[in-house]
Amino acid sequence: MSRGQFELFKEMLANVSANSPFYREKFQKSGIDVNEITSMEMIAELPFTTKEELRQAYPLGLQSVPDEKIVRIHSSSGTTGKPIIIPYTAQDVAAWAEMMARCFEIAGITPLDRIQITPGYGLWTAGIGFQAGCEKLGAMAVPMGPGNTDKQLQMMMDLKSTVIIGTSSYALVLAEEVEKRGLRSEIKLKKGVIGSERWGEKMRQRIRNELGIEIYDIYGLTEIYGPGIAIDCDCHEGMHYFDDFLYFEIIDSVTGEVLPEGEV
Structure with a gap:
């Protein structure tokens, strides 16, 4: 810093x-x-701030600017307790779009790409975050949202989508359907940006082999904008984050001690 x-x-x-x-x-x-x-x-x-503390701030205890500065609300799912509601200023939205666009660039995505966005829109941060980054980059967004696999595949073929955004499980569903329907030659995908769920190298290889694409692991959480605060590159050996926006600490989970770079 x-x-x-x-x-x-x-x-x-x-x-x-x-x-x-x-x-x-x-x-x-x-x-x-x-x-x-x-x-x-x-x-x-x-x-430290814990997840439970953030839940107790419901609904707008985290807000630190006047209402007229708030342009958007996002929320965690609330599946394990009260949702965490995060108010966004215009500057928050701009900063998030900038980080998301950088993630796309790290993945080798350019304004010539056509990006099919399958995560949900609405209170969840995913769909709209990818949309903003896509527009910031200047690529073509195909804002499909979740589900409706038949239409996903039809639009993928008709619009010649080159990038798929989604969870690992849905990317696998699409891969299996492409294989089952014999559509491999009609699909123009080159890259996939995968997030939201935990997934490993075995899943990466399976999706990559079945769709014939390179895939990138993207990271984020509602409490810090959403997806787009870190991504892996072609080396797939760890995440790159943006230290002009974010300050990371390496913490010993037992003692709470801040550790030097290179420690686990």
Whole structure:
């Protein structure tokens, strides 16, 4: 983190401690005075935030700007408890689109590509996030949303989609249907960007072999914009993230100690 980034981080801390009901209470309970955070190393003194705490901020306890600055709401699924609602400013939306466009570029996707987006739209961050990144990049978005495999395959053939976006399980469904229907020669896909679900090398090889495409693992979570904050590249040996937007720490899960780069 550069000095300029640290100053921006300090501004953000001051803002959330003053204007977010959630963080104001959290810092007060933890005895944290954000004005005393004077170096990057002191970031480690800030308290952890857990998923359960974020749920308790429902519905808008995380908001730290006036209502007129909020342009969009997204939410986690809430399948294991209350959903976590995240309010987005116009700047949030722009930053997210920029990171998503970078992810596409890392995957070798260009404005000449036609990107078929199969994740859901709406409160979930996936579909609309990929859409924004696609438009930022200048590629053609095919905003299909989830399901309706017959139509997915028809549009894929008719529009000559070159990139598929989806979960690993749905990408596998499409691969199996392409094989079963004998459509391989009519499919123009070259790449796939896969996220949302845990999947491994065995799944990667299966999808890649059945669809004849290179696939990339994309990462994100509702609490930090959504998908698009990290992606793997052609080497497939780990994620690339954007350190001009995000600050990562490597944490010992037992002691809570911040570890140096290269540690697990």
